[in-house]
Amino acid sequence: MYDIRFAAPEDLGDVLDLLVRLQADTAHHIGYLGETLGELSEELDGFEPRTVVATDDSGRLCGFLGVEVDRELGRAFLHGPFVDVPVNHPAGSRIWDQNADALYAAVAPLLDGIADREVFGHTHHRRLAAFAERHGFTAGRASGVYLADGDALRGLLLHDVDCPRTGPAREMRVLPTDAAVHEAVAVLHERCFPKTYLSGRQLVEGSRGHTVVVAMDGDAVLGYAAGKAEPGEYYVDFVAVEPGLRGSGVGAALVTELVWKLAERFGARPQAAAAVLEGNSSSVRMFTRLGFHLHTELVAYRMRPAA
Numbered sequence: 665m666y667d668i669r670f671a672a673p674e675d676l677g678d679v680l681d682l683l684v685r686l687q688a689d690t691a692h693h694i695g696y697l698g699e700t701l702g703e704l705s706e707e708l709d710g711f712e713p714r715t716v717v718a719t720d721d722s723g724r725l726c727g728f729l730g731v732e733v734d735r736e737l738g739r740a741f742l743h744g745p746f747v748d749v750p751v752n753h754p755a756g757s758r759i760w761d762q763n764a765d766a767l768y769a770a771v772a773p774l775l776d777g778i779a780d781r782e783v784f785g786h787t788h789h790r791r792l793a794a795f796a797e798r799h800g801f802t803a804g805r806a807s808g809v810y811l812a813d814g815d816a817l818r819g820l821l822l823h824d825v826d827c828p829r830t831g832p833a834r835e836m837r838v839l840p841t842d843a844a845v846h847e848a849v850a851v852l853h854e855r856c857f858p859k860t861y862l863s864g865r866q867l868v869e870g871s872r873g874h875t876v877v878v879a880m881d882g883d884a885v886l887g888y889a890a891g892k893a894e895p896g897e898y899y900v901d902f903v904a905v906e907p908g909l910r911g912s913g914v915g916a917a918l919v920t921e922l923v924w925k926l927a928e929r930f931g932a933r934p935q936a937a938a939a940v941l942e943g944n945s946s947s948v949r950m951f952t953r954l955g956f957h958l959h960t961e962l963v964a965y966r967m968r969p970a971a
């Protein structure tokens with residue numbers, strides 16, 4: 665059993681080394697954190713107050729669990745647990761389970777009053793699946809992470825974006841300040857992504873740093889796309905189109921415009937990424953037509969408050 669304690673600032677380098685190594689293995693991969701040193705460094709900025717670590721008898725860092733709590737939404741997101749188990753150790757699963765459970769117990773004070781909790785990991789992370797089951801989390805639908813890089817990304821950035829026209833003049837704009845547009849985008853977001861990690865109000869207020877592109881028909885909102893420029897990629901987080909216009913090309917135009925705006929504002933990245941829920945065949949077709957390919961599959965485990 666490792667020693668468990670809250671992290672200190674001087675642990676950051678060892679935590680990053682551990683995560684870069686374990687995130688490269690699908691059997692340890694957690695979806696929130698990114699995979700490169702740059703992505704992890706940004707995610708862990710100011711990490712100590714919400715992180716516990718595990719160390720062995722020599723003081724070597726062997727485990728990590730971070731939490732992100734949104735008290736406005738009443739939700740918590742687990743970044744881990746990660747446990748560094750010696751390769752081919754005969755008791756590897758037991759070591760992982762015991763220390764993962766101890767890390768989770770140690771963050772209990774940070775989760776006080778938050779019954780809605782989630783962890784998001786690779787579908788091949790069997791130890792995480794068992795951890796989730798032990799602690800009352802239920803598996804949701806898997807998500808495919810799709811990437812566009814190389815020629816596909818260049819094609820997106822060079823494409824002449826034009827929102828399909830079937831009525832009055834339409835245009836795509838970065839989210840304007842107009843209150844009615846904010847309300848329409850927030851309502852569409854809540855309708856298409858109920859109980860996600862980000863509310864419609866948080867999205868339009870920009871509290872999580874999203875760039876939002878809106879398709880307009882006069883004063884009417886047809887759809888929107890929202891995303892961020894991460895250290896290693898442009899990330900397309902949400903795409904929503906009014907039901908009557910789905911399949912008309914509005915979504916693809918929004919994704920293309922969003923990636924262009926992120927590149928314009930934040931500079932070059934080697935790839936663009938998006939997550940698509942299992943069974944959403946229309947979104948898969950859209951991203952595939954835009955040159956994205958399936959990179960990995962993740963699944964969310966969620967503990968919900970009692971009804």
